[in-house]
Amino acid sequence: MDATAPILIFDSGVGGLTVLAEVRKLLPQAPLIYAADFAGLPYGEKSEAEVAARVSGLLGRMSERYRPRLVTIACNTASTIALGMVRDVLEVPIVGTVPAIKPAASLTSSGVIGLLGTSATIRQKYVDDLEAEFASDKVLLRHACPELVSAAEQKLRGETPDPAVFRAAADGLRIQANGDAIDTVVLACTHFPLVEEELRAEFGTDVTFVHGAYGIARRVAHLTQGNDFRRERPDFAVVTGALEDAADLAPAFARYGFEEVAAF
Incomplete structure (x- = not known):
């Protein structure tokens, strides 16, 4: 396993930052990428077919680009609908989010x-x-x-x-x-x-x-136990949709340690 391979934390918006904060507490040395699907927000009002297709497609492309060691779907809606499909598609460990x-x-x-x-x-x-x-x-x-x-x-x-x-x-x-x-x-x-x-x-x-944020973080830590971690660059966030739509969230991302927010 490449020590620089990141953990990818995915959500429809910014809610997954609550999960990211807990992961950082347990794995402060792990390189992280946060992905927010602003273009697809809100998932909760979409059909199951729409959510499943969107989440599996996006995570497939993100996995090809970023080569994560593990993916966390930090979204209850996406997890309860698409977790099984994503696990069938991707060849990396997937941690979902379920109601506590x-x-x-x-x-x-x-x-x-x-x-x-x-x-x-x-x-x-x-x-x-x-x-x-x-x-x-x-x-x-x-x-x-x-x-x-x-x-x-x-x-x-x-x-x-x-x-x-x-x-x-x-x-x-x-x-x-x-x-x-x-x-x-x-x-x-x-x-x-x-x-x-x-x-x-x-x-x-x-x-x-x-x-469930703490429980998710514990699961991520368990699945990566014994892994070597090394950061070659600061953690960063990516968003779907127009990057300018996320501009007013830059201070919030910065509070969670993301100085760079890029378009996916």
Whole structure:
């Protein structure tokens, strides 16, 4: 294995930066490339066929160009839809992102768990299977709130999202049967931890938020255990679509250690 081969972290937007931050903590010496598919955003409102074709095609081309040692799909929607297809196409290890239902089930005291995700994520059989395996004796309430994706992107751009978006996300779970007993909420989109502070203001301090970033990073570290790492250049980010559309995100990328943002 070439010691300079990077770890590629892929998301539809900036949500995967929450995963990247955890990977950096465990593997500070590993060269990283962050890829954001701004031209395809938002995935959560697309059909399964569209997401699967786009993600597998993009990751195929990115793997040819950057020769990563491992690819992380830091997007719940892309992972629940396209993970199997991508693993069939690429000949490198693939780490996906799945809703953190298992840890949520071990944390809840009331037995009622809320799950916030995109429309595409919450309807996937993958989520049904996770619920059946790890939370069959719990109550799992789901609510689609794609508006939180835009809110997270706004926040990283230095803008102030509409507080009504966070209120609607909380209300969408609480109005359901047993919703008043929720004590644990799964943030089933990598964008959502970016607005955890705003969500906490609506849900209250008695609710625990759970997401998968740390678990993903642990999996990446396990799969690369014993690898040699060497940086020949600073880590960089690539984006699809017009590069100027990402210009106002340059300060956010810089905060995550990316001084260079290039078009893919």
